[in-house]
Amino acid sequence: MKENEMKTGTLIKRFVPYYKKYTKIMVMDLFCASLTTICEMVLPLILRYITNQGLRDLASLSVKTIVSIGLFYFVLRIIDGLASFYMAYTGHVMGAAIETDMRHDAFSHLQKLSDNYFNNTKVGQIMSRITSDLFDVTEFSHHCPEEFFIAFIKTVVSFIILSRISLSLTLIIFLLIPVMAVSCIYFNLQVKRAFKHQRNHIGELNARIEDSLLGNKVVRAFANEKIEIEKFSQDNLEFLNIKRKTYKYMAAFQNTIRMFDGLMYVVVIVAGGIFMIKGLIKPGDLVAYILYVTTLLTTIRRIIEFAEQFQRGMTGIERFIELMDADIDIFDEEGAAPLKDVKGSISFNNVSFEYPDDHNPVLSHINLFIKPGEKVALVGPSGGGKTTLCNLIPRFYDPTEGKILLDGQDIRQVTLESLRSAVGVVQQEVYLFSGTVFENIEYGRPGASKEEVIEAAKLAGAHEFILGLKDGYDTYVGERGVKLSGGQKQRISIARVFLKNPPVLILDEATSALDNESEYLVSQSLERLSKGRTTLTIAHRLTTIQNADRILVLSDSRILEEGNHEELLSKRGMYYQLYNSVREAEQGAEIEE
Structure with a gap:
């Protein structure tokens, strides 16, 4: 992934469209935010009125007047409570919904990326980008517009009211704000960079953990637990150092705000006191003034405190966008049509x-x-x-030159779904999903009936051993099928392809990793599977492909020899050499056994 830093404006522009579905909720949330702000801004005016009225004519303040003011303010607090509840509940749900939409888009985008992307990107980094990186987006998407909207209202209202009390003092106070803003922006940028670095390292840490856990058998087999712990400790300590640097900038950021905070109070106390002595400000006005300055500073402080959350959200959005900007190399061309009635000729x-x-x-x-x-x-x-030649047929990659035809149609001009539905692949490294035997076979054709799944298992020679499992077809296979042997996993994968019933079949060294007994059973299943289908078989054990209609010898990026088994042996070329060397190796292995 690129480490280039994106501008905040660019990130927000890319993020804003996710609000479209929730426009009504957002408008209502901002309306509630304005209600809570109004309720908060009324209190200094009430205190100003009571103070000035009491100093001017205390007898004019009756109990009825005070109670009426109290009831009025109590009603405002009820409104404030209801508005705050809406913001805290519905606003957060909206944020979670946006996070869900983004994660859906990220996962959908990942399904469209080619093998080349996954070959060059650590799974731990991908996992971080679609899980932990988006957690902070929930808070950001809710609080960001809300906090800035409230800050805008409070700043404007405070400026208007403070200016009416004392324009000179207000101008002095507000001249300090730009200086504060410049300092904040500098430290904000440092915090953002630190958070980006932190997020990247979380991805690396996840990748390290995943690599060690998935390879735990190898770790234990070589007694390298200490080495793994040491490598993890180094990454873990590096993460601590990154967080230390992050907190350093955050502390400097917050301390700068506190300094300006104190400076503003000093200005209000000194200048306000002098103005009151000279009769330029009434005592009640000064009380209200201090309260509004406190409100203004509280607002600034909230924005400052939100800055950490803001930068976390920005970092999450940036890493999400980096994922979404990964190029889709393999896609449906404009006007691509679905394949129909595939016969299986390949050019x-x-x-x-x-x-x-x-x-x-x-x-x-x-x-x-x-x-x-x-x-x-x-x-x-x-x-x-x-393997590369075979991977070009279902368009796991596209040729850099030339074209491939299936039944006379350029595979780039047909839909990916229909193309890949027509091609079945049985690989050496079988991948079974965490779930039951039934679910793994049914994956070949989602929605297939139990009878169809069982029939596919019978054709693959898997039915008997499946019935012998603890829960039969409902047996949980474990993560990556760890509870099954290599031969059992391979036959389940073959059953999956039987259920799919594709006209074109690719067998990529499907038996090379199996013992002799499993190889025999799987080979029988593959023979039944390939019957009547266009079949490309990649094999290192040449004895398994002697009955092929045609054998291609690939080396140095081209086809060196072509013919059936007998024809190629008679040529005494590369196939002849490969065949004899493999036979000698197999005979040597049999003698050792």
Whole structure:
């Protein structure tokens, strides 16, 4: 992610549209804020009236008058209480709703990003951006317009009333405010930068914790718990130092405000006292004046205290926008139409590909035609481009040159949903979601009936072992399927693809990580799965693809050899060398066993 600092105005401009759905609530919230402000601003006027009237003619103040004023003020306090309740409850709910909308948008945007984004971004950072970074937005989205609106009303009203009491004294007081504002802005910027740094490091800390916890078996296997604790301690202490720097700026910020706060009171006491001695201000007016200055300073202090929350909110919004600004590389082109009645022919026309972050060519000018229902195997040394070639078909990446056709249609001109619905992928590293066996199989076609799920499991050779589990299809598989063996997880993933029933199938080393017995069972399932489908199989164990209709040998970003098993052996080229080296390795492994 870029660390470039965004301007506050830009952030607010990007954030404001989230208020649109809640315009009525916001208007009502600001109306209630104005009511509470009016109630607060009336008290000094009441005290001014009672003080001046008492000094001028105490007999004119009757009990009835005092009680009437008291009842009037009591009614204002009731109004203030009701308005404050609305602001505290409905206003906060609005903030939480905006946070929810932003998190929904962030998660939806993540679903559209290509593999390249996830290859270059830590999951811990992503998690921070869509969870903890948005927590502060709830308070910010509610309090920001409210606090500034109240501050505006109080400042304007205070200036008008104070000017009517003493224009000269008011001008002296308000001339100090710009100086205070400049000091505040400087420290505000420092606090904002500190909070941004703090948020970034929280993401790194999350990434460290996630990495260590997910790899906890490796940590324990190598007895490296102390190393992990030490690395975490370093990151944790660095986070403390970042927070220390943040609090330093916050303390300087607050102390500056207190100094100006005290300076204003000194000016009011000295100048106001002199004005009263010279008869320029009445005693009651001076009391009201001090109360309004107190109200003004309280308002400024609240804005200052809100500054921390404001900067937290700004930081959360900035990191949210950085996520939302991540480019969507793979998207539906304008006019893209859904695929229909897919037969499964695939054409690669002069296709080249390189990863955008390193620009090393992975595929170079590939020309290939695969007939509907044909079984094609891809072999070759690691890094030869086998997986990349297959990943281009469902558009996990787009070619940097050339085009790919499915049933004669450019896959860039069809909708992603229909394209990926037509392609099934079985990978070496199976991912099962935290949930039940049934839920993981049903993921292949959400909404499928229990009978359909069971039939898919039977076809995948998984039904019997599933029934042997504690709760059958309702068995909880654990996070990433940790409660199941590798072979069991693989057969569930195959059942998932059976349920999906795609016309095009990609098998990416689906059996390479399994033991011999599991490999045999999974291979039978894959054979049933590939029947009648266009199938691309990536394999290191060459004995598993001898019956393929065609075998492609990929190396150095191009297709070096092509033919069936017997034809390639007779050529005595790279396939011949690979096949013999693999056979020797497998025979050696059997002897050791």
